[in-house]
Amino acid sequence: MAERASSVERVRAANLGEVLRLVHQLGPRSRAVITAETGLNRSTVADLVAELVSRGLVVEQEPDPTRRVGRPSPIVAAGDAVMAIAVNPEVDAIEVGAVALSGRVRERIRVECERPPSVEDVVGVVARVVEGWQASALAGSRFVGIGVAVPGLVRVEDGLVRLAPHLGWHEADIRSPLAQRLGLTAAIDNDASLGARAERLFGAAREHRNVVYLNGGASGIGGGLILNGTLIAGAGGYAGEWGQTRPSIPAEADRRTRAGTLEDEVNRARLLQVTGLGAVDDPLLAAALSEVESPDVADEIDRQRRILAATLANAVNVLNPSMIVLGGFLGMLSESNADGFTADVRANALAAPGEQVEIRAAALGADRLLIGAAEAAFAPLLTDPVRTLDALGA
Structure with missing residues (x-):
């Protein structure tokens, strides 16, 4: 019985x-x-x-x-009252969001950093931010977990950050100190994998089952791959490191590094340098790139677009996606002439797979990584709502 x-x-x-x-x-x-x-x-x-x-x-x-x-x-x-804490540490800032089960980002804050943050820095910032929310804007709301989108290699089985080179993290455990400090379970994953998941569920790739996603941030370029509706993690969870591939550079004059990777050539820092901007968030960079008057800025945008288009053609030929989604500064590069960029990718690809592919900037914009991180945090709740809430005493 x-x-x-x-x-x-x-x-x-x-x-x-x-x-x-x-x-x-x-x-x-x-x-x-x-x-x-x-x-x-x-x-x-x-x-x-x-x-x-x-x-x-x-x-x-x-x-x-x-x-x-x-x-x-x-x-x-x-509902809006049950939320996840979403975290995205980057080399220049720590972004923290409160994402409701409804999908609404109810609160978000970007904490600027003078140097790449350590695990301890991130835990401290998240704790202070959440305590502030609970005492004011989100008083009475319930948090059910924490999701962290890390720009690096994250081991799928336990969330250990094997390497986040731009942050200086090596074999770093952020899950345990976050969970202990906030009293919530924490889910850690690669930022681009989480961005891919968010865009597949809620964004530009919602109607597509075969998707290539590339995320361009301050730490470089990462990616996610969805085949037949399944996010591909790889043997250890490290799949999708597009930024570490060797770029396709059709014109030698476009090369800026002797033997660099894709993220050495297609690079957010180069865009900031040529525009004369300091450490700014994506909306400010997007505004600057959309109002180009300097020939130097226009030339750098065109150079990076050519390399990105040739590299994406390889993805089209090998994986035959129906959708390519570009997040962060990569989306800005493509959107400066969206039709022309798609035409460039198709021109470098085989005709049959090229004619099937659509290319779009991330529909979730600046929310994509926070929503993806929140989705990882919501996973236990979506599997067994009652047990998850009972375990939290909620």
């Missing part, structure tokens, strides 16, 4: 997780739609939704008043 009860509890936990995942990842939907999507009966869905509402995970809204046939079904939406 106990074994049967345990089986029933597991089925209910899975069903609760499935309903929560649907409204979290696919957006508000009626109970009738949830019933159709899950294959469960109406009374079971009503019961599951009621429990999720009682736990503060979802809210029910009035049905669409324009519906005229039959009795309208209430709309179920993920």
